[in-house]
Amino acid sequence: MRLTRGKFYKIILFFIILLLLTIYxxxxxxxxxxxxxxxxxLHKKFESLHSFFNKFYNISYPINxxxxxxxxYDKLPIIYIITPTNNRVETQLAxxxxxxxxxxxxxxxxxxxxxxxxxxxRKIGSFLNDSKxxxxxxxxxTPKDMRIQSSEKSWSKPRGVWQRNKGIQWLRENANWLDHxxxxxxxxxxxxxxxRLFEEMRYTKTVxxxxxxxxxxxxxxxxxxxxxxxxxxxxxxxxxRPFPMDMAGFxxxxxxxxxxxxxxxxxxxxxGMQESHLLSHLVSINELEPKAENCTKIFVWHTxxxxxxxxxxxxxxxxxxxxxKYILSQV
Numbered sequence: 001m002r003l004t005r006g007k008f009y010k011i012i013l014f015f016i017i018l019l020l021l022t023i024y025x026x027x028x029x030x031x032x033x034x035x036x037x038x039x040x041x042l043h044k045k046f047e048s049l050h051s052f053f054n055k056f057y058n059i060s061y062p063i064n065x066x067x068x069x070x071x072x073y074d075k076l077p078i079i080y081i082i083t084p085t086n087n088r089v090e091t092q093l094a095x096x097x098x099x100x101x102x103x104x105x106x107x108x109x110x111x112x113x114x115x116x117x118x119x120x121x122r123k124i125g126s127f128l129n130d131s132k133x134x135x136x137x138x139x140x141x142t143p144k145d146m147r148i149q150s151s152e153k154s155w156s157k158p159r160g161v162w163q164r165n166k167g168i169q170w171l172r173e174n175a176n177w178l179d180h181x182x183x184x185x186x187x188x189x190x191x192x193x194x195x196r197l198f199e200e201m202r203y204t205k206t207v208x209x210x211x212x213x214x215x216x217x218x219x220x221x222x223x224x225x226x227x228x229x230x231x232x233x234x235x236x237x238x239x240x241r242p243f244p245m246d247m248a249g250f251x252x253x254x255x256x257x258x259x260x261x262x263x264x265x266x267x268x269x270x271x272g273m274q275e276s277h278l279l280s281h282l283v284s285i286n287e288l289e290p291k292a293e294n295c296t297k298i299f300v301w302h303t304x305x306x307x308x309x310x311x312x313x314x315x316x317x318x319x320x321x322x323x324x325k326y327i328l329s330q331v
Contacts, residue, residue: 084163
């Protein structure tokens with residue numbers, strides 16, 4: 001049988017089509033394989049990322065907490081945090097470091113730290129500079145006759161009065177450039193603070209209040225609330241106190257504080273009356289703003305750092321050992 005030219009071309013065309021089809025199918029299989037391989041690699045990367053965040057959740061949580069304020073940062077009222085501190089060798093820097101680590105996670109704050117000293121010390125100045133926080137460094141010395149001696153009870157004389165008043169004085173003297181929608185909070189340097197506390201107080205219009213743990217010889221004290229109003233107090237002593245709560249249990253609107261020049265603390269009032277002395281110049285009980293889920297959540301603990309035992313220092317002399325001054329300056 002003779003193969004005509006037309007049939008020959010058809011056979012060649014058939015084999016060309018078959019070849020092209022084979023190449024296409026081969027490439028398709030390769031593409032599917034590569035896609036599947038890429039998917040597997042991507043899946044592994046997501047699993048690795050998920051594992052990373054699980055391992056470092058303690059880092060990602062505060063970062064996420066801070067980032068949720070990013071869009072509204074410029075509109076956030078500033079929190080002015082007044083902290084008195086004294087040069088107790090054993091625990092001062094340790095206590096301040098704990099507070100600083102909390103404040104690192106709180107947006108839009110100014111830390112006003114007042115030393116109980118006639119001069120600002122290099123130690124605290126370096127500490128504040130290294131913190132990179134917005135801060136004000138002040139000093140105000142407690143009169144010698146009002147200092148608590150080692151033989152006296154810790155509550156026998158008022159503590160932090162002159163330093164807190166120095167912080168209030170600074171606010172009044174610099175009122176022209178402060179955020180009058182801001183809030184003032186008196187944060188002792190040895191307390192423990194949950195970062196959520198600061199967002200509870202940030203939009204205070206008058207005086208906001210909440211519970212404080214480990215105070216008043218109880219596990220906690222708190223305002224008793226009904227219909228989002230304070231109607232009484234959970235406390236064990238001080239029936240004559242108009243506002244029986246701890247210094248860490250309230251925050252004051254800055255504009256309100258500036259509007260009452262006589263509002264301050266006093267060394268002349270009885271034990272436990274410092275808070276009441278200040279607040280009585282500012283609000284009545286009906287004007288208080290309950291926070292922390294109607295004063296049912298604990299966000300601050302009145303912790304106390306105990307003194308460090310140093311009996312071993314006598315042994316150092318016998319061993320001809322001494323402290324390194326540089327390292328000791330960091331304690």
